[in-house]
Amino acid sequence: MPNLLEIRDLTKRFTSAGGPFRKARSMHAVNGVSFDLPEGRVIGVVGESGCGKSTLARLILRLIEPTSGTVAFDGDDLLAKSPSQMRKLRARMQMVFQDPYSAIDPRYTLTRAVAEPFEVQGVKPARPMAEEVAELLEMVGLNPGLASSYPHQISGGQKQRVGIARALALRPSLLVLDEPTASLDVSVQAQIIGLLEDLRSELGLTYLFISHDLSLVKYFCDEILVMYLGRVVEALPDTNAPARHPYTKTLMESTFEPDPKKRRLIAPLEGEVPSPFDLPPGCAFADRCPRASALCRTDTPVLSTDSGHAVACHHPI
Amino acid sequence: MLSVRDLGVAFGAVEPLSGVSFSVEKGETIGIVGESGSGKSLTAMSVMGLLPLIGGRITGGKIVFDGQDLTDLPERAYRKLRGGRIGLITQNPMTSLDPLKKIGPQVDDVARLHLGMDATQARARTVEILGTLRIPEPALICERYPHQMSGGMKQRIVIAMALAADPDVLIADEPTTALDVTVQAQIIRLLDDLVKQRNLALVLITHDMSVVAQTCDNVVVMYAGRAVEYGPVETIFDRPRHPYTQALIACIPRGLEETARLTGIEGTVPTVINYPKGCPFHPRCARAEAICATDPPDFSVEGDSAAACHFAEVAHAQPA
Amino acid sequence: MKASSMTARTLDTFARMSIGRAFASGIGMVAGGFLILLVLVAIFAPWIAPFDYAAQNLMNANAPPGWPHLLGTDEFGRDVLSRVIFGARTSLSVSATAIAISMAAGMTLGAAAGYFGGFFERAVMTVVDLTWSFPDILIALIFVAIIGPGLTSTTFAIAIAYLAQFTRLTRAQIVRLKRETFIEATVNLGANPSHILLRHLMPNAIAPVIVVGMLAIGDGIVLEATLGFFGLGAQPPTPSWGAMMSSGTAQLFLSPWVIIFPGVAVAVTVIAVNLFGDELIRALDIRDRLRGA
Numbered sequence: 001m002p003n004l005l006e007i008r009d010l011t012k013r014f015t016s017a018g019g020p021f022r023k024a025r026s027m028h029a030v031n032g033v034s035f036d037l038p039e040g041r042v043i044g045v046v047g048e049s050g051c052g053k054s055t056l057a058r059l060i061l062r063l064i065e066p067t068s069g070t071v072a073f074d075g076d077d078l079l080a081k082s083p084s085q086m087r088k089l090r091a092r093m094q095m096v097f098q099d100p101y102s103a104i105d106p107r108y109t110l111t112r113a114v115a116e117p118f119e120v121q122g123v124k125p126a127r128p129m130a131e132e133v134a135e136l137l138e139m140v141g142l143n144p145g146l147a148s149s150y151p152h153q154i155s156g157g158q159k160q161r162v163g164i165a166r167a168l169a170l171r172p173s174l175l176v177l178d179e180p181t182a183s184l185d186v187s188v189q190a191q192i193i194g195l196l197e198d199l200r201s202e203l204g205l206t207y208l209f210i211s212h213d214l215s216l217v218k219y220f221c222d223e224i225l226v227m228y229l230g231r232v233v234e235a236l237p238d239t240n241a242p243a244r245h246p247y248t249k250t251l252m253e254s255t256f257e258p259d260p261k262k263r264r265l266i267a268p269l270e271g272e273v274p275s276p277f278d279l280p281p282g283c284a285f286a287d288r289c290p291r292a293s294a295l296c297r298t299d300t301p302v303l304s305t306d307s308g309h310a311v312a313c314h315h316p317i
Numbered sequence: 318m319l320s321v322r323d324l325g326v327a328f329g330a331v332e333p334l335s336g337v338s339f340s341v342e343k344g345e346t347i348g349i350v351g352e353s354g355s356g357k358s359l360t361a362m363s364v365m366g367l368l369p370l371i372g373g374r375i376t377g378g379k380i381v382f383d384g385q386d387l388t389d390l391p392e393r394a395y396r397k398l399r400g401g402r403i404g405l406i407t408q409n410p411m412t413s414l415d416p417l418k419k420i421g422p423q424v425d426d427v428a429r430l431h432l433g434m435d436a437t438q439a440r441a442r443t444v445e446i447l448g449t450l451r452i453p454e455p456a457l458i459c460e461r462y463p464h465q466m467s468g469g470m471k472q473r474i475v476i477a478m479a480l481a482a483d484p485d486v487l488i489a490d491e492p493t494t495a496l497d498v499t500v501q502a503q504i505i506r507l508l509d510d511l512v513k514q515r516n517l518a519l520v521l522i523t524h525d526m527s528v529v530a531q532t533c534d535n536v537v538v539m540y541a542g543r544a545v546e547y548g549p550v551e552t553i554f555d556r557p558r559h560p561y562t563q564a565l566i567a568c569i570p571r572g573l574e575e576t577a578r579l580t581g582i583e584g585t586v587p588t589v590i591n592y593p594k595g596c597p598f599h600p601r602c603a604r605a606e607a608i609c610a611t612d613p614p615d616f617s618v619e620g621d622s623a624a625a626c627h628f629a630e631v632a633h634a635q636p637a
Numbered sequence: 638m639k640a641s642s643m644t645a646r647t648l649d650t651f652a653r654m655s656i657g658r659a660f661a662s663g664i665g666m667v668a669g670g671f672l673i674l675l676v677l678v679a680i681f682a683p684w685i686a687p688f689d690y691a692a693q694n695l696m697n698a699n700a701p702p703g704w705p706h707l708l709g710t711d712e713f714g715r716d717v718l719s720r721v722i723f724g725a726r727t728s729l730s731v732s733a734t735a736i737a738i739s740m741a742a743g744m745t746l747g748a749a750a751g752y753f754g755g756f757f758e759r760a761v762m763t764v765v766d767l768t769w770s771f772p773d774i775l776i777a778l779i780f781v782a783i784i785g786p787g788l789t790s791t792t793f794a795i796a797i798a799y800l801a802q803f804t805r806l807t808r809a810q811i812v813r814l815k816r817e818t819f820i821e822a823t824v825n826l827g828a829n830p831s832h833i834l835l836r837h838l839m840p841n842a843i844a845p846v847i848v849v850g851m852l853a854i855g856d857g858i859v860l861e862a863t864l865g866f867f868g869l870g871a872q873p874p875t876p877s878w879g880a881m882m883s884s885g886t887a888q889l890f891l892s893p894w895v896i897i898f899p900g901v902a903v904a905v906t907v908i909a910v911n912l913f914g915d916e917l918i919r920a921l922d923i924r925d926r927l928r929g930a
Contacts, residue, residue, distance in 0.1 A: 090827035191581030254502035
């Protein structure tokens with residue numbers, strides 16, 4: 001399968017200006033991330049808060065401009081596109097957002113919200129708009145009778161379905177899912193995940209799935225990228241691959257099984273995710289890592305691949 | 318140690334909680350699990366005697382703590398228990414911490430108020446407790462302000478405050494929901510150790526079935542303001558008899574193991590204003606029949622577990 | 638064309654949803670009813686007023702309230718009631734025109750500043766804040782110096798006086814809304830800036846601005862009366878509540894009705910506007926959003 005996305009060395013640095021009472025600070029939200037997303041695959045990006053996974057999603061869709069690096073979508077360099085070319089291209093790359101509660105304009109009826117992609121792109125659907133909207137609502141499992149409702153009249157799960165319908169209206173090839181179920185109840189989360197699975201096979205979609213929940217990523221994705229403080233520290237080629245990076249191992253050991261017979265022995269872990277501002281040199285995980293050596297505190301390990309399994313660690317497991 | 322029998326709560330004409338029962342002994346953890354609007358946090362507030370504060374009242378049932386019924390305890394006596402013999406840990410540590418006060422004095426105050434210690438004794442106790450919570454350099458931490466600490470560290474401070482008066486029961490309301498997974502694991506381990514070392518009774522309120530499976534001895538599954546099933550954790554996960562419990566377990570991916578297809582539950586979680594009549598789960602239940610829409614089911618007891626379902630007997634034999 | 642139909646629809650929803658709800662309370666009904674009555678009086682003044690507001694009758698100067706001059710006459714023998722009725726016309730039209738100009742300019746500037754940000758935002762806000770730091774009377778004097786005393790000067794002075802408020806409020810709304818997920822989602826659909834601004838940001842920002850505008854009309858009436866009182870506003874014989882009070886001060890003890898009735902008109906109108914505005918704020922549930930300005 002050809003690559004739908006090719007990300008090379010993508011970096012975003014945020015700087016806060018200094019002043020008389022404050023030092024200028026800089027933060028590498030995303031630091032040298034590279035990966036390929038083949039058509040039809042689902043890659044999961046997993047990491048804790050502040051690891052840069054949401055920033056990565058927005059860089060890929062060029063909702064924010066990267067500091068350096070390249071994004072190729074279907075062989076096209078996205079960063080070379082003019083604003084109007086970019087607006088046209090957006091029809092093919094869509095996103096489902098974390099917070100369904102504010103993802104629809106509160107003054108829009110569902111009909112207007114679902115019809116908006118066509119209006120914005122100046123596309124006239126083959127059928128009358130009302131039919132098109134009803135079809136889209138049905139596709140995401142919503143009763144077309146809700147079409148004239150306002151967002152505040154429907155539940156969070158239903159709002160997320162509307163978000164998905166809007167994203168799919170123009171038949172994109174890539175869907176970036178930014179924690180699409182993080183603010184939903186578990187019974188509703190499972191509905192949405194099931195819907196996304198069905199849509200993937202029906203429409204032949206390619207997904208980039210962003211989540212903090214390793215068990216969900218493992219369930220939903222084909223490959224997993226593990227991020228820590230802006231960098232990809234490990235790329236698991238399949239979901240059963242054993243962890244080679246100590247951080248991935250910690251993450252796995254912190255993920256509980258919903259089975260009282262399989263309780264985990266939780267090893268004490270020093271410290272917490274450090275502040276992403278002005279990181280010290282070396283491996284960002286070194287301070288918390290049981291395998292860290294002097295080398296880890298001076299040299300930043302690079303991602304190196306061994307039979308498809310990439311890991312950025314001086315002392316991999 | 319703490320036992321709740323058939324608790325009901327009302328706000329005016331709205332009855333967001335009814336028929337909730339559970340009990341917990343020293344050295345034990347009970348999990349109260351449910352989705353949003355299930356009434357799990359309200360249960361915690363009732364036990365803490367905080368209902369009058371938000372305009373609610375207890376309409377029925379008993380809350381027995383160490384042989385004493387708390388339902389008609391006057392506020393004065395409650396104040397002694399709350400934060401004293403019953404400790405509370407909330408979801409958001411910032412609601413429990415004063416942002417303008419250093420950590421040390423905040424924790425000291427608990428021991429001074431409830432144990433009548435003087436400043437030096439209280440500080441010594443604070444440093445000791447922070448140490449047992451594996452907080453590095455406790456004496457130094459006492460001089461810090463809350464905003465200088467990470468989320469996980471703040472949650473440890475809140476736990477320290479809950480422990481300072483040497484409580485018998487600890488109520489933890491979603492103590493790890495706002496935290497990252499690796500930090501959550503650390504806090505869960507800490508709570509586990511505390512239950513064993515200090516012989517605490519822990520009431521753990523959570524929406525996360527995996528956390529329940531990891532830590533609890535017994536479980537109460539709540540839905541729409543009612544307890545729908547309770548029992549030992551192994552029984553609830555191995556042989557759930559309530560269709561809601563079965564469906565809820567089918568909704569969560571197995572951590573690192575292979576997961577069969579997630580099914581989800583049709584429909585949406587009801588809110589207090591539209592709790593269904595009869596069995597609260599019937600509109601979303603694959604097994605529901607006419608009786609479910611009219612008659613609230615009684616608990617059908619089997620061994621030491623019970624499920625409030627008209628079809629609990631058959632439900633386990635042939636899951637929907 | 639599209640933008641105007643959008644505005645019409647927004648105003649229509651706004652009207653149905655909130656003005657109706659504001660009327661629902663007792664206070665809202667009384668205050669709103671009075672304001673509607675006042676507007677009708679202003680519109681139909683020539684048919685309602687019993688006398689010509691400018692007709693002098695020196696033989697009957699300073700007549701106390703009675704028949705046929707219900708509210709008495711002034712020092713030129715003009716009917717006070719007729720002058721108060723025509724004064725409503727002056728006060729309301731000057732204030733409403735000024736606020737409309739101010740709102741239109743403030744919303745445009747505020748929306749542009751909030752949306753584009755950066756240097757443009759800082760420049761606009763600095764200039765606008767500068768206008769705020771001048772006393773209203775001083776601004777009026779500047780206009781009087783440039784185009785002479787009269788209602789045009791008054792109108793511009795009031796418009797400038799409220800420009801900062803509308804600009805700041807609109808900008809605060811836009812800045813807050815820009816961070817909402819639905820804006821990012823719409824950008825991601827490929828929407829251009831004018832779609833974002835006209836279809837999402839403005840319709841969501843407009844409600845509090847309209848309420849503040851409503852309240853400002855009350856303040857505008859006071860400001861118009863003040864300027865009239867100092868002789869900077871309406872020129873004789875145009876009746877204006879402020880100018881009437883000013884001319885009444887000379888015979889304050891001889892014929893107090895000349896100053897009392899226009900004064901009462903100003904007070905009651907301003908109280909009604911404020912009460913109704915409060916009801917609107919409550920009905921729209923936007924108290925929080927007004928704090929940003």
